[in-house]
Amino acid sequence: MGGKQLVLVFVAAAMVLEGEAEGVDICEKADDVPLCRSYVKGSSDPRAAIKKTIEQLLSETKRAKTSSMKMGEPNFIGACTENYDSAIDDLQNSLLSLEKNDKASLQSSLSGVATFYVTCTDTVSEGGVRIMKKAKKLVKKDSKMQRLAGTSLYLASLLN
Numbered sequence: 001m002g003g004k005q006l007v008l009v010f011v012a013a014a015m016v017l018e019g020e021a022e023g024v025d026i027c028e029k030a031d032d033v034p035l036c037r038s039y040v041k042g043s044s045d046p047r048a049a050i051k052k053t054i055e056q057l058l059s060e061t062k063r064a065k066t067s068s069m070k071m072g073e074p075n076f077i078g079a080c081t082e083n084y085d086s087a088i089d090d091l092q093n094s095l096l097s098l099e100k101n102d103k104a105s106l107q108s109s110l111s112g113v114a115t116f117y118v119t120c121t122d123t124v125s126e127g128g129v130r131i132m133k134k135a136k137k138l139v140k141k142d143s144k145m146q147r148l149a150g151t152s153l154y155l156a157s158l159l160n
Contacts, residue, residue, distance in 0.1 A: 026158060027151075035144075036151045046158040050098055050106075053152040057113065057145060058091045064141050068120075076127035077135055080120035080142075087116040087145075094152075106156050114149035117142045 024044040027036035039056060040049040065084035071077045090109040097106035121142045124135045132139070 026155065030154045031150055032147045035147050036154070039148070039151070040155075046155045047098065050152055050155045050159075051095070053148055053155065054091055054094050054098070054110075057148055057152065058088065060141065060145055060148075061087050061091065064138060064145070067138055067141075068135075071134060071138070073127070073131060073134065076124050076131045077138070079123040080135070080138060083116040083120045083123075087113045090116070101159075103156065103159050106159075107153060110149055110153040110156060114146055114153065117146045117149065121146075 025037075026044055026046055026049060027033050027040055030036035036049075039053050043049050061084050065081055065088070068077050068080040068084060090112045094106055094109040094113070097103075097109060121139050124131055124139055127135075
């Protein structure tokens, strides 16, 4: 086989393998497969998928922070505002860690983010029935953000 033919064979093989890689479902082992797939949208690149989920978390966390500030409950819901601030910082750090290819820092930041949402929900529940009713939508949002943070953490585990 001549040099040009051999190169063509390798190029063809690479194209076939690339097509097979696109069929890989990186979300198949995630804790929340439907949530993961809704953000990944068929991508086989964990790096691009993590970036999407972190950017979505940033956006949702900023909205949740604004909502918590409007509720005017400094003792219980105010703790959520503080936790959202910390989550925003960690999410921004996560994007920097992703950019620097620092997997350990990325995973650490994302773990912290998930904890901030849990802490918000726990603090609201300590406020009793009245506070829980007032913050019902916020607690629901926290649950979704916790799951998305978990999905981001799962995707981070796929990085080399």
